[in-house]
Amino acid sequence: MRAVGMIVLLATVVLFAAGCGSPGGGGGGDTPPGTPPTVPTGAPPGGTSTPPVPVDPLVADPPPGGTALDPARVTTTGLPAGFPTLVWSRGPRTLGVYGRSGGCTEAAATVVDQTPEAVTVRVTQTTTSTGPCTRELRYPAFELPLTADLGQRRVVLTGEQN
Known part of the structure; x- marks a missing residue:
């Protein structure tokens, strides 16, 4: 009896996870199943932007007053x-x-x-x-x-x- 309960719980978790996010079950909105996820780049939608350049500690400013x-x-x-x-x-x-x-x-x-x-x-x-x-x-x-x-x-x- 305990094994049957575990199987039902496991099946419920699998079905819930598969159905989250989109009708296709991929979890990616309008993205077809099997499409790799996209990574946000900071670019505006439909455009491009230059990523911020980190400050190089080897090219610094003097302390205040220097x-x-x-x-x-x-x-x-x-x-x-x-x-x-x-x-x-x-x-x-x-x-x-x-x-x-x-x-x-x-x-x-x-x-x-x-x-x-x-x-x-x-x-x-x-x-x-x-x-x-x-x-x-x-x-x-x-x-x-x-x-x-x-x-x-x-x-x-x-x-x-x-």
Whole structure:
């Protein structure tokens, strides 16, 4: 008797699921059975649209109050791939850069050399644990004091991952 009740319940569920949504039983309104479902794209009906472009964290703006340096004044050849390259100033003696850190990494930045021609900044990403680690990336801002006005000196970014 219990088996018969289960069969009736199962048959009711199957019939209900098959009949939901459309007379054809496909659950897709006017779509014929066997037609694959469509995925909404954000485009208006009958038209096209360009999907929104996500903000690239490697092409950022300086923090409020900072002024971005002309990229032609910044040398990044010594920076590991994927590190942010934006440099900004806040007044004549403060230089700013972004680091890169994450679940098991920390970032740091230091001024390693100042000459009349250039200021060299080292950005590091140091592993702090072998895991398990989350996979997010953060781009902390660092503002570094200079011993003399930046003026028209160029900025050389170097970096390393430990």
